[in-house]
Each structure stands twice: as structure tokens, then as C-alpha cells.
Amino acid sequence: MGVSVPFVDLSVQHAPIEDEIERAIASVVERGDFVLGRALGEFEAAFARACGVEYGVGVACGTDAIALGLQACGIKAGDEVILPANTFIATLIGVLRSGATPVLVDCELDTAEIDLDAAERAIGPQTRGILPVHLYGQMVSPERLQQLAIAHNLVIFEDAAQAHLAEREGKKAGSVGLAGAFSFYPSKNLGGIGDGGMLVTGDREVAQKMRTLRNYGAPQKYRHVEIGTNSRLDTLQAAVLNVKLPHLPAWNRSRNAAASHYDRLLAPLRDLGIVPILNQSGTGHVYHLYVIRIDDRCPLDRQTLQDKLEAQGIQTGIHYPIPCHLQPGYRHLGYHPGQFPHAEQLCEQILSLPMYPGLDLPQIETVVEAIALAIS
Template sequence: MTVKIPFVDLKFQHQPIQSQLHQAIENVLTNGDFILGQAVSDFETAFAKASGTEYGVGVASGTDAIALGLEACNIGTGDEVILPANTFVATLIAVLKTGAKPVLVDCDPKTALIDLEAAAKAVTPQTKAIIPVHLYGQMVSPSQLLDFAHTHQVIIFEDAAQAHLAEREGYKAGAVGKAAAFSFYPSKNLGALGDGGMLLTADAEIAAKVRRLRNYGSSQKYVHVEPGTNSRLDTLQAAILQQKLPYLAQWNSDRFTIANEYNTKLAHLASLGILPIENQSSTGHVYHLYVIKISESYPLTREQIQTQLTAAGIQTGIHYPIPCHLQPAFTYLGYQKGDFPHSEKLSVQILSLPMYPGLNSHQIAEVVSAMGIGE
């Protein structure tokens, strides 16, 4: 089947700055500093500043940014970490890597963000941290998070893998908690040409520890003060990301405009049972994904809608079809079907539509029309 409208199309972002990207690659080849080169530290500084915090530490992936960041916050065996059930499994895997116990909780069905009331009920004397996942490009309320952390005396560790430069209540993603993790997977709002991640923090000690942990626990060459790992952001990827960073705010603005156009074209379907995931952040939502909910009352099932879109050459996604607690790999955690009803219901309702800078009005109209509902 020919793809007319892909789920993600990076050409709009890459083509206008292709010469800059080529030059950045050429500079790295010329300098030969492929591992922890100058471009890494330059990008770490720039991304931290853009995100409203002090320190950035580039690592190999967003997963490692969470795992190494939690370890740097002294979270490990015997500790409990609260996180939402409806996140990508990387969040859960990263907690498990530390030896801590993940404690899953349900989400708010309107926003798909972590339910902090449910989280409050899950707190025990062993609870040391909460990981709010800024899902789909929207932040969890910073004021509510800070109140939660103060009340329960826990660390906020943000999973901001989908929320580059997102804002809410005067805070930017990555500047709310003790530390935060970002991913630069190619399809992210700010994406590399491969894997990459970053830990952001205002705490110099945490930043220094993650710098050691990412490089075999080394404080200087061949001096290893703790058992670390090999998880370094490649110089080549950092150089590419540095070239793309100045355009990120405009790309995010474009995403917001596209989301509003989707909202307008889909508005008449609300009474029939199609609703977008609610935006409670105004222009601070950066729409990494545009996600709708298809309720049981709607004449077509999600599968039927996806089939029609596929037939029209339009790609879609589901983020995520199976909540963490129902994944086969994690049955040993002891959760059962029915434990998190909002997450489970959303998993069978949600559908992610094409979303990327450069998606135009005609294409959006095609997506809506191909859903078999007209305009």
C-alpha cells in the first residue's frame, strides 16, 4: 500500500537545514572527537539553558537518562518509585534497572497524565520518588507535583521524553523536579539521526555523578570511583541536535497549530464519541503526538477507522496498546487486569493521528475524511 500521509515525516525539518547538518557532520569528521567531543558539551549547555535548568548530561538513550539519573539520586534496592501504568515500558524498565520497586498507578482519563490522587494513595514509608510522565507533549501540573513532593517528602523525577520545551504554569519540562530525562529518538520533537538522551538537573552533584556513571564510573581516565556503564551521547548526534535546537520552538508552534486544526475539523464528532486527549496547558502543549479517544458509542471501531485510514494511504499509531502492568514481561510484579481501569480503557480507545511540522491543511482534511465521517 502506497503511503500518502506518513505518521511522521522528517523531510520538512531536515531539508531546509541540510547544508548545516552536513557541515556539522563534516566538522566532527575533521575534528575526530567522536566520543564526548566538544559538540557534546556545547549541546548539553544549550539544551539545559533552553529548558530552564542548569546542567545537561548527554547519554545513549532516554531509558538510560532515567536509570542513571535515578541512581544518581541515590534510588535503589529497598526504595519504591511511583509511575503511571500507561507509559512506554522504558520508564518501567529504567526503574527496574536501579533495583528499586516500581509502583504503578492509574491515569486521568481526560489527559492520560498520571493521577496524583491515585499516586497519593500508593505512597508508603518506602516511597522515595515519583516519575510524572509528560505524555504526548503535555506536562503534568508542576504546582500539583510540587505540592505532592512536599506533602509526601519524595523526589520528582520527570520523564520528559515526549516534552521538549513544553511549558505549564510558568515551568518548562525538565525544570520542575530534582532531575529529568529526555530522549532524542529521531521522531521526537527534537530528534537525532539515531538514539540519544539527556539528563537535566539543577543539582551539580547529580550531574557530576551521571557524567561518571555514563563513562564506566570514571572521574578521570582509568580512575573508576563507582561501577558505571557505557552510555554516552555520540559527538556526531550532539552536533546534529545542536543545529536543530534553534528551530525547535517554531516546530513546536507548528505542531500546536496543526493540533488546533485537527480539533476544529473533529469538533462536530464530540457528541458521537470522538474526543482529543484534553489539553490543559494551552500553548505549552508541544504535541509530540496528537491522540484521539474513540468511545464505544461511535459507529466505527478503532480497528475499522485504522483500516480505512490505511486503505487511504494514511499511517496511524497507538500509544500505547497494552499498559505496563499487562505486558507479559512484567507479570511477576503481581498486577492484574482491572487494577488500573482508566489506563486499560484508554488503551483500547486511543488512536494517534499523523503529527509533524509540515503537515498541511489539505492533509489534515484528508485524514479526517478518510475516517469515514466527512467534515
């Protein structure tokens, strides 16, 4: 049967602004400034302001924003950086590419975010930074992060790839630490028409070093003062993102409203093992993903439930099915099964339900009714 509720439907966002996007692209084509062009500078400034910081530096992807961003913040070989085992592999790749040693820790079962108590226990003499992941659109507690960083003299570097304009405790994602990394992959809350990323920071020296690193290590043409790379956010991508940025607050509100409907409608199913990931941020949660846990009380296993939903035309996802420490390509890091039980449990239980701006109440009711029918 045809898909009745897609996992993501980008056309809902794009259709009303299609003409504006086409004009923005045409403007770049007419100017011919495809690399480090005018639209990029405009978007860097606008997105940084939206995050509550002064500087933005656009790069080719979110992974580069982490890898180069950590280097720009002074992280180097021999330094240890603490990060959660429950995250997309790009977070771990970014730490490794910076030259630092990743130190993985477990996550909280109810929020799926980094366990800051476990992070504190993991701090050693070489620990230089902590890399919280604002997972699914919810920020890790800024107050607790800053207390931990001050107590142990750590750099906070935020992975905010899923948390565009998220807020918690009076702070915006990307403004809590020395710097933060964002992704503009097409399905993100603010997504381009291809890959893209950005570092945001309030520190002028970090921003300048990031600009140098992304551009062959050259602060000016043919003068290479760092071992850099070629990682620049395309001007065409920046032009599209410039068009979309003013709509982002409304899109985030739409996501949060959809999540509220899910919360309300799923509440009666909690005793049957359907448990939404806990929101500790209220309307500051921007719900890049809406994730439920299917715990031991559920009469169906996750795969069976997912198959039943698919048969009803309802698309779902799993974010993520394998924790970082158990990925086959990273066995050399020396981690083993059972080391991070919460992360491993979540990877067996979590299911992401359809979520995007414009997802309406009848669609959400269809999803919840299909879940209730499947497990009844």
C-alpha cells in the same frame, strides 16, 4: 494506494537544514573527537539552558537517562518509585534498572497522564520518588507535583521524553523536579539520526554523579568510584542536535497549530465518539503526538477505523496498545487485569493521528474528512 498523509515525515524538517547538518557532521569527522567531544559539551549546555536548568548530561538513550538519572538522584535498591501504568515500557525499565521498586498507578482518562490522587494513595513508608510522564507532549501539573512532593518528601524525576520545551504553569519540562530525562530518538520533537538521551538538572552534584555513571563510573580516567556503565551521547549525534535545537521552538509551534486545526475540525464528531485527549496546557503543549479516543459512542471499533484510514493512505499509530502492568515480560511485578481501569480503557480506545512540523491544513482536513466519512 500510496500514502497521502504519513504519520511522520522527517524530511519536512531536514530538507531546509540538510547542508548545515552535513557541515556539522564533517566538522566532527575532521576533529576526530567522536566520544565526549566538543559538540557534546556545547549541546549539553545549550539544551539545559533551553530547559531552564543549569546542567545537561548526554547519554546513549532515553532509557539510560532514566535508569542512571534515578541513581544520580540517590534512588537505590529498597526505594519505591511511583509511575503511571500508561507509559512506554522504557519508563518502567528505567526504574527497574535503577534498582528501585516500581509502584504503578492509574492515569486520568481525559488527559492520559498520571492520576496524582492515585499516586498519593500509593505512597508508603518506602516511597522515595515519583516519576511523572509528560505524555504526548503535555506536562503533568508542576504545581500539583511539587505540592505532593513537599507533603511527602519525594524526589520528582520527570520523564520528558515526549515533551521537549513543553511548558505549563510557568515551568518547562525538566525543570520541575530534581532532574528530568529526555530522549532524542529520531521521531521526537528534537530527534537525532539514531538513539540518544539526556539528563537535565539544576543540581551540580546530580550532574557530576551522572557524568561519572555514564562513563564507567569514573570521574577521571581509570579512577572508578561508582559501578557505572558505558552510556555516552555520541558527539556526531550532539552535532546534529545542535543544528536542530534553534529550530525546535518553531517546530513546536507548528505542531501546536496543527493540533488546533484538528481540535476545531474534530469537534463536530465528538457526539460520534471521537474525543481528542484533553489539552490543559494551551500553547505549552508541544504535541509529540496527537491522540484521540474512540469511545463507545462510535459506530466503528478502532481497528476498523484504522483500516479504513489506511485504505485512504492515512497512517496512524497506537501509543500504547498494552499498559505496562499487563506486559508479559513484567508479570513478576504482580499486577493483574482490572487493576488500572483507565489505563486499560485507553489502550483499547486511543489512536494517534499524523503529527509533525509542517503538517498542513489540507492534510489535516483530509484526515478528518476520512474519519467523518468512515463513521457516518
